[in-house]
Amino acid sequence: MTTSPTNAVSPAALTGSRFLDIEHATVATFTREAVGNATTDKDKAGRLFTAVRDAIRYDPYTVSNDPEHYRASHVIESGRGYCVPKAVVLTAAFRAAGIPARLGFADVRNHLQTGALRELMGTDVFVYHGYSHVYIDGRWLKATPAFNSELCARFGVAPIDFTGDSDALLHAHSADGSTHMEYVRERGVYNDLPLDNILVALKEAYGPLILTQRATSLDAFHA
Template identity: 50%
Template sequence: MAPGPQTLAPSWFLDCDSEAVCAYASQAGKNNKDPIAIAEDLFYTVRDGIRYDPYQVSRDPEVYRASAIADADSNWCVPKSVLLTACARARGIPARLGFADVLNHLTSDKLSESMGTDLFAWHGYAELWLNERWVKLSTAFNIELCERFNVAALEFDPINGALMHPYDTTGRRHMEYVRERGSYDDLPLEAMLETFDEVYPNMEMSGASNDAAFRE
C-alpha cells in the first residue's frame, strides 16, 4: 500500500519537525537528494551512533520522543527505530514503525534472568518507503556489539531490508521471528507497556507510570 500523508507528518512521538530531530537528520547525506543514499546514511548513523542497551526500558512517554532519543548515547531497539523513522520523515522519506515478537536464542544470562524469558515482545524496526515499496530496517545492534558477540551486523539493503539474522557467524541459532505485530504511524506505547506487564511481570522499568500525557 502506498504511503499516506501521515507517514511524512510529525506526531507526538515522531516529532520530525523538532530542532533536535532535524539537526540529527541533517547529518546524513547533506548534499545528496537521493532518498536511497539519505536512508543509507541515516541507517548507519542510528545503528552505530547509539549503542544498544536493553536495560533502558521506561514507562515515561517523554523518553520515547524522537527529539529526546536524538541526544542519547545508548538505547534499545524501539527508541532507535523511533529516531530512524522520525529522521526519515524529516528528510522527506515516508516512514512508519514496524513491530514483531522475536526469540533471541543467544540472550545473555543476565538479560534472560531480568526478563524471565528469551522472548522479546514488540521488537521495533523502521519501515521506509524506498523503490516504491516498504522496506523494513532494524538498527538495534551497533557494530561493536555485533563484533563482540560474533553476530553479523545488519547492513542497509534498500530492496530486501535489514532484519535480524537467524544465525550468528558461527552457525548458532540467533533471532527467530515468531509474531508480526504490524505497522504503525506513531508509537503504540500503551499497548507495548500492557504487553510488557504481562510477559515480563518481574522486570523493573524506570520512569513515571504510563498515562494519557503522551496523547496531548
C-alpha cells in the same frame, strides 16, 4: 493507529507526531548531518540507517514507562536506547528527510541473550521488537537499526546494513552458524508509537519490574 502494510502511502507517514518529533532541532540536525550530500531516497535511507544503528548505543536496560524517553529527540540526545526507541529515531529521521516511514513491531526470540538479561526477563522472547517500515522506490521495506556495530562484534554477528534494495532484519544465524534470531509474531505497522500497547505487553510478558529494574552487573551490553 495501525495501518495496512500495502503500497499505499498515507500523509501520516511523512508528518511529525507525538513521538516522532521531526521538527525538533535535535532531530533536524541529526538527519541533516547523517544525510550529508546524498541526493536519492535510497542513499539517504542507507546513511540514516547507519547513523542510527551506530550513534545510538543499544541498551536493553533502558526500558521505561516515561513517554518522554520515547521521543526521537530525547533518544538522540541520550545516545542510547533499546530497539523501540531506536526504531522511533530512524522512522523520524526518514520522515525528516522526506522519506515516508512507519513503525513496525514483532515478537522475536533472541538466542544470543546475556545471562543477566535472561534472568531479568525470564525468557528469550522479546515482545514488540521495533523496526522501521520505509517506502523506497515504490516498495515498503523493513529496517532494523537495533544493534550497533560494536555490540555485534562482541556477539560475533555481522552488523546489519541497509541499502534500500531489500529488508534489513536481524540475522537468523551468527557467524558460526548457530541460531541467532527468530521472528515469531507480527504486531502490526503504525504511524505513531503505540506506547500504551507496548507497556501492557511488556508487563504481561516480564512483570511490572521490567519497567524499573536495571542490570545489577556489567554484561556484554555494557562492556
